[in-house]
Amino acid sequence: MNEISGTDRLRIRPYALTGGRVRSTTELALETIVRVTGRCIIHAHELSSERREIAGLCDQPVSIVEISARLSLPLGVARVLVGDMVSEGHLNTHQATETEITPDGRPDQRLLERVLNGLQAL
Amino acid sequence: MVFKRSERPRADKPVPIPVKIVVAGGYAVGKTTFVGSISEIEPLTTEAALTSHSDGVDIAGEAAKSSTTVAMDFGRITLGDDLILYLFGTPGQDRFHFMWDDLIRGAIGAVVLVDTSRLEDCFPAVDYFESAGIPFVVAVNAFFGKMHHSLEDIREALAVPESTPMVVTDARDRDATKGTLLELVQHALALVNAG
Numbered sequence: 001m002n003e004i005s006g007t008d009r010l011r012i013r014p015y016a017l018t019g020g021r022v023r024s025t026t027e028l029a030l031e032t033i034v035r036v037t038g039r040c041i042i043h044a045h046e047l048s049s050e051r052r053e054i055a056g057l058c059d060q061p062v063s064i065v066e067i068s069a070r071l072s073l074p075l076g077v078a079r080v081l082v083g084d085m086v087s088e089g090h091l092n093t094h095q096a097t098e099t100e101i102t103p104d105g106r107p108d109q110r111l112l113e114r115v116l117n118g119l120q121a122l
Numbered sequence: 123m124v125f126k127r128s129e130r131p132r133a134d135k136p137v138p139i140p141v142k143i144v145v146a147g148g149y150a151v152g153k154t155t156f157v158g159s160i161s162e163i164e165p166l167t168t169e170a171a172l173t174s175h176s177d178g179v180d181i182a183g184e185a186a187k188s189s190t191t192v193a194m195d196f197g198r199i200t201l202g203d204d205l206i207l208y209l210f211g212t213p214g215q216d217r218f219h220f221m222w223d224d225l226i227r228g229a230i231g232a233v234v235l236v237d238t239s240r241l242e243d244c245f246p247a248v249d250y251f252e253s254a255g256i257p258f259v260v261a262v263n264a265f266f267g268k269m270h271h272s273l274e275d276i277r278e279a280l281a282v283p284e285s286t287p288m289v290v291t292d293a294r295d296r297d298a299t300k301g302t303l304l305e306l307v308q309h310a311l312a313l314v315n316a317g
């Protein structure tokens with residue numbers, strides 16, 4: 001379950017990590033991609049172990065669902081922790097612009113065309 | 123330690139845009155196989171807690187008793203430096219609709235996988251995407267190249283309009299999966315352009 005080898009560290013009950021919250025204030029989509037910030041790297045030693053594990057995965061762009069799966073954290077917990085780390089400036093996320101997303105929150109024409117071209121090129 | 127000194131990025135790097143497609147259908151119709159045929163990672167599984175939605179969602183007693191989580195698997199396709207496509211395979215039973223609301227928000231659309239010997243298994247998924255106004259394509263997974271019904275008969279049984287694309291696919295085959303995804307993206311694009 002946990003990648004940390006050589007230790008018999010007990011895992012904390014996941015919801016205790018979020019103070020029982022299952023909803024993040026920012027309510028990020030589960031596919032939201034995050035990446036560590038320079039600020040996170042400087043302050044990594046101050047982070048709780050769960051947050052440090054998240055930061056360790058986010059050296060490369062990864063999504064909240066990937067974090068949840070790779071760290072065996074329930075999706076709701078990963079969402080809250082990542083949301084907090086974004087608010088704190090430890091993780092960066094892409095801010096969708098009006099040229100990407102329609103008013104109902106779905107990919108717009110230009111973004112769909114990029115997906116189409118990307119898939120065709122596979 | 124999390125980072126080696128040599129790995130420290132100098133400045134904050136840009137973060138790619140995520141896009142997603144939902145793959146739905148009945149049990150054992152080939153959802154995980156479909157996702158895995160094109161994903162650059164081995165499909166991963168995460169558990170969505172049934173209890174994580176406190177907004178009065180009625181959770182079927184049976185599901186709540188037997189387990190408190192729903193498994194959902196997903197794969198990833200990098201489409202460029204700044205664009206990543208996620209594919210989510212999700213169970214199609216009615217009782218999981220509360221999860222679909224979350225999953226489908228912001229999605230390009232959905233692929234509904236159909237096994238012609240168990241056609242009715244896809245009804246809940248078709249009902250859901252139709253009523254939610256989500257672009258979707260119906261993809262018949264032809265197990266062993268065998269189809270028990272013609273595409274026209276299936277269209278009639280599902281009562282989906284001519285405007286909804288229907289394709290024959292093979293969940294094990296990367297090119298067939300790619301073709302099915304292209305069909306969906308083209309359909310979604312046509313709807314955006316028309317709307």
Ligand SMILES: Nc1nc2c(ncn2[C@@H]2O[C@H](COP(=O)(O)OP(=O)(O)O)[C@@H](O)[C@H]2O)c(=O)[nH]1
Pocket residue numbers: 147148149150151152153154155156211263264265266291292293294
């Ligand atoms: N012959 C054949 N077998 C398939 C095909 N798609 C899936 N399978 C098999 O059917 C079983 C269920 O597939 P799976 O992807 O796990 O279904 P899921 O429950 O919808 O995720 C697996 O044993 C697959 O190997 C197909 O197109 N042809």
Ligand SMILES: [Mg+2]
Pocket residue numbers: 153154155195211
């Ligand atoms: Mg599966």
